[in-house]
Amino acid sequence: MTSETHERATEPGRGTRMSGDERREQILGAARRVFAEGGFAATTDEVARAADVSQPYVVRLFGSKRDLFLEAYQQAADRVVGVLTVAAREDDPKEAMGRAYLELIEDRDLLRLLMHGFIASADEQVGRAARHCLGEAYRLYVDATGATPDEARQFVAFGMLLNVLVATDAEAHPGEDPGMDGLLECVALTAHRAAGGA
The missing domain is CATH 1.10.357 (Tetracycline Repressor; domain 2)
Known part of the structure; x- marks a missing residue:
């Protein structure tokens, strides 16, 4: 099982699996909300919590907070x-x-x-x-x-x-x-x- 598949399969509170593109858009949607609230000072951990995924998964997909x-x-x-x-x-x-x-x-x-x-x-x-x-x-x-x-x-x-x-x-x-x-x-x-x- 790849790490991305594992992330999709182990998400809390999710009844259906999402494709990588769908997950990426979900995280970007959370990032828009979190950065709108906290600006660049907001953290990838806050984005991960808002997207209901792990912080390492956010970093794997996007690299740095910047x-x-x-x-x-x-x-x-x-x-x-x-x-x-x-x-x-x-x-x-x-x-x-x-x-x-x-x-x-x-x-x-x-x-x-x-x-x-x-x-x-x-x-x-x-x-x-x-x-x-x-x-x-x-x-x-x-x-x-x-x-x-x-x-x-x-x-x-x-x-x-x-x-x-x-x-x-x-x-x-x-x-x-x-x-x-x-x-x-x-x-x-x-x-x-x-x-x-x-």
């Missing part, structure tokens, strides 16, 4: 670029890209993981992935909408503001800070307009 973080981060960045790319092909790309980003931020873990990647961008590969994600959002918006550079900058900047508000769980704390309440009201109106509202 490699696991990079793969989880790259998946998140690719998802953002992929969703915006599809939206950019719609009849009204400006409206579609705004709506697509608002739908992306519904996945709080995705956005928090992206934020942690910006923080960890001293790592060259993570930094390259982070820069590409931001650059592609800008380029896609310019190419698809014919926007001016300043309009595209505003689109990316507004997206980053939304990321920060999601990461800080700002909407869950109304009344805590008058300035934040005002900012959230302004953002809600702007987001409504970006999504094609009246």
